[in-house]
Amino acid sequence: MTAPIAVAAGAPFAKLLSVASFVPSRVVDNAEMCTWIDSSDEWIQQRTGIAERRWVGEGEDVETMALAAARTAIERSGVPAAEIGAVIVATVSYFHQTPSMAAKLAHQLGTNGAAYDISAACAGFCYGLAQAEALVRTGAARYALVIGVEELSRFTDIHDRGTAFLFADGAGAAVVGPSETNGIGPVVWGSDGGQAEAITQTSEWNEAVSTGERPYLTMDGRSVFKWASGFITEATKNVLDVAGLAPADLDVFIPHQANNRITDAMLRHLKLPEHVVVARTIKQFGNNSAASVPMAMDALLSSGEARSGQTALLIGFGAGLVYAGQVVTLP
Template sequence: MTIQQSTDTAHAAMLGLGVHRPERLVTNDEICEVLDSSDEWIQTRSGIRTRRFAGEDETLIGMSVSAAERALAASGVAAGQIGCVIVATSTYPEHTPASAPQVAAALGITSAAFDISAGCAGFCHALNLASSMVRSGAESHVLVIGVEQLSRFMDPTDRGTAFIFADGAGAVVVGPSDAPGIGPTAWGSDGTQAHVITQSPSCLGGHSDRDHPVVQMEGTAVFRWAPFAMAKVAHEALDLAGVGVDELDAFIPHQANLRITQTLAKNIQIPDSVAIATDVVDSGNTSAASVPLAIEAMLRKGEATVGDTALLIAFGAGLSYAGQVVTLPPLGQ
């Protein structure tokens, strides 16, 4: 007896993109009503001017569904064609059940659905999984969602995180294409630096007066690591895709901090002709949602166009990282 296997599909691409940005716009001045800081200090340190926080009635699942519906519409793919739903998040408040099956149910999908947690690198990790599924023939179409509600897990008095993190959701439909639209992924981890971005206390509680965990980050350690280590990863992703840095149309890194983006772009030697995503200025750091949100912002503002070649790279808690060269997808309204 011979076990049958799926038939390979030659290429995969992002077929459609959708996002959800919460309505509540939060300025630095509002942050400083609680945080001992100033608008000038925050902009100097991070480049951030505003960010979005979810309203009390906005759930992580609802935000995911909103972004997914727009991605499906942009792709022209029906919900019934989705063979798997992958949600990348670190802020769904329940350990079990995962958020993805509930997102799938809200969309009328009964296919496989699961969450992954790779911090701010989650979207690029999920994109690699989806591309591999499609190219292997395991699934024809995969829905990838990066979503966070970091405002629910912040200490508003913490000068290391309170002005940085924000909320949002971005989704893409990955499916077969006539030409390669998602390059091989350069990814990895460095668990020796797990202490750099953490939650405290753990879910088991311990010695703390907090009623739930909050995100804590050693910002200086991240700044010393990301712009330099990720430059090597970026060149690995370019080499794997067979694309030169001067052939890029856009560079879209995780929107951690404007200073990190600028230093990383310099270390990669991104040419002046390549557009660089700076959505962190308006949206803050939305962790696993930041890359799709940044893609949307560039397409919406005309800084990039559908079909452009872009380098994605993301990095975060773990420490974990991933990057790939992609073709930018159509945008949902």
């Protein structure tokens, strides 16, 4: 008889134990932005809601930001770093092909757990959270650390009128662990590679060697806007449905901080009750891609606009095109 293969013993449920962020020091306001592009503070604020954005300053980069957010998240969780069995880094702006940033960070943080990077652009944190939840429930890891980090200022052409004002830097991190009650709802996620060109890079990195021209992000703003305000709004309704909740059960809505007009369009269709707090951190932070959801979550909790134990809907969406969302209990 074939010997049965043992099954890992997982936790009944998983939840967020902590969240933290790192906001880089350099403030780039719209006046400074308009020294590089033909635009105005009024146009940028009206079209995106962005008044200023954060870029890395002296001594800050994608790795230092990730490490800082991760350290605070681990400290807040109370979990010894050595017990973190998986470190997942979501980013599109770590330009070192191999090894992964996650493996280096895991070592610096004091764990030898599984470590890997994922590329899911602005949906990256929600992708990572879905994986962390599954790892904890299946027993593949007792605790998992998810980091969303971007240094998009290095990946943005400051002279491109279509993108320069939008993208920014920052990091957010969260620790996921076992729970007796459910704190992370089923993920709704997917992709549409048919729209791969909607947000892409101008060339491949290896071409930079021969041309001397580095790649930058490029975007078909109108297509992205249409997809996000239409298809993603429907996906957001699904996130609530699969969690078995009604709009009235929500306390907080944390959409990816892509653009305030996209958030407005979503809200018009979602018809969330008045009491629901909506994240609008794009005003000060800009669009931080994979870092935007955890940065917004931490900002709302730190300011007291949201509280631990409240129910929040997260939705991330971006280049791929890809998206992912889930309902969570705030840590």
